[in-house]
Amino acid sequence: DVKVTQSSRYLVKRTGEKVFLECVQDMDHENMFWYRQDPGLGLRLIYFSYDVKMKEKGDIPEGYSVSREKKERFSLILESASTNQTSMYLCASSGSNQPQHFGDGTRLSIL
Amino acid sequence: AQRVTQPEKLLSVFKGAPVELKCNYSYSGSPELFWYVQYSRQRLQLLLRHISRESIKGFTADLNKGETSFHLKKPFAQEEDSAMYYCALGGGGATNKLIFGTGTLLAVQP
Numbered sequence: 026d027v028k029v030t031q032s033s034r035y036l037v038k039r040t041g042e043k044v045f046l047e048c049v050q051d052m053d054h055e056n057m058f059w060y061r062q063d064p065g066l067g068l069r070l071i072y073f074s075y076d077v078k079m080k081e082k083g084d085i086p087e088g089y090s091v092s093r094e095k096k097e098r099f100s101l102i103l104e105s106a107s108t109n110q111t112s113m114y115l116c117a118s119s120g121s122n123q124p125q126h127f128g129d130g131t132r133l134s135i136l
Numbered sequence: 137a138q139r140v141t142q143p144e145k146l147l148s149v150f151k152g153a154p155v156e157l158k159c160n161y162s163y164s165g166s167p168e169l170f171w172y173v174q175y176s177r178q179r180l181q182l183l184l185r186h187i188s189r190e191s192i193k194g195f196t197a198d199l200n201k202g203e204t205s206f207h208l209k210k211p212f213a214q215e216e217d218s219a220m221y222y223c224a225l226g227g228g229g230a231t232n233k234l235i236f237g238t239g240t241l242l243a244v245q246p
Contacts, residue, residue, distance in 0.1 A: 056232065065145065067222060067238035068180075083233075115180065119232050124170060127180040 028052070029128040031116050037134045044103040046131050048116030055121055057099035059083075059091065062113040062130070074099055106135045138163050140225045142237035149213050150245050157208040157240050159197075159223030168226035169199055169206040170234065175219045183221070184208070193217070213244045 032047035050057065056075050060068040060083075070083030072091040080091050088110060092100040099118075103110055113132050117125040139162040149155055161167060169186040183192055186199045186206060197208045206223060220241050224234040 058233075060236075065238060067142075068236040070233070070235075073233060117180075122232060124182045124185055125232065125234060126182075129179045 029116055029118050029126050031114075031128040031131050033131050034129060035132050035134075037136060038103075038106050039136050040105075040107055042103075042106045044106050044133070044135075046101040046103075046114055046116075046133070048099045048101070048118075048128060049097050050099075050118035050126075051097065052118065052120065052126075053096065054118040054123075054126075055096075056119045056125075057093065058117040058119075058125060059089075059099065059101045060115045060117065061085070062115055068115065071101065108135050111135045138225060138227070138235050140223050140235050140237035142221075142223055142240050144240045145238070146241045146243065148243045148245060151215055152212050155208075155210045155213045155217070155242065155244075157221050157223075157242065159206045159208065159237060161204050161206065161223075161225045163204075163225055163227065165227055167199075168232070169197070170224040170226065171195070171197055171206075171208050172222045172224060172236075173219050174222070180222070213242075215244045215246060218242055218244045 028051045030049045038044050058073040059071045074080045074093040090102045113130050115130045116128040119125040141160045171183040173183045174180045195210045222239045223237040226234050
């Protein structure tokens, strides 16, 4: 069974802080994704990666960056956290032409 | 532009009643359509994929290219079906990037 693990279920940070959200998958998947999930807006893609050190912007990349140094790990970075980045963040991974598998999510609050 | 529309934010039905969760899409190529489900306090998980043409937990969905729809149906709702349902559109290809709808909360009343 595919395992996508997000490092924190809940996280509270202050405005202006640099925030790291970590995601690890154990299925040797090429593709990894970061979404934010907001009520009434569904899931919106922030960034995705199709290989180590490769990344592409999604629909809402502003204020975020990502890092993929190893195939199994995909990090989302909030360069300078702001209150409008308070949200649920979901990580997913998939093999080539395969459905995406999701982690449990990180509920991030920016105070 | 690629888009997925789920017109209902909330669908409330009684146990045993039929269920239809609507999904319409806009895509110029050959689409791949998915239904994902999120039960309370659980992770988002794949329910159906249109190319599989299978029934999961009694749910089915048929891709109608003429109407650009992929509605999710179940003849008799159960209380355990209560969850948030998301329709998602993929353009195919190795990355299988998805566009999600805004979701429909299904509430099955006893």
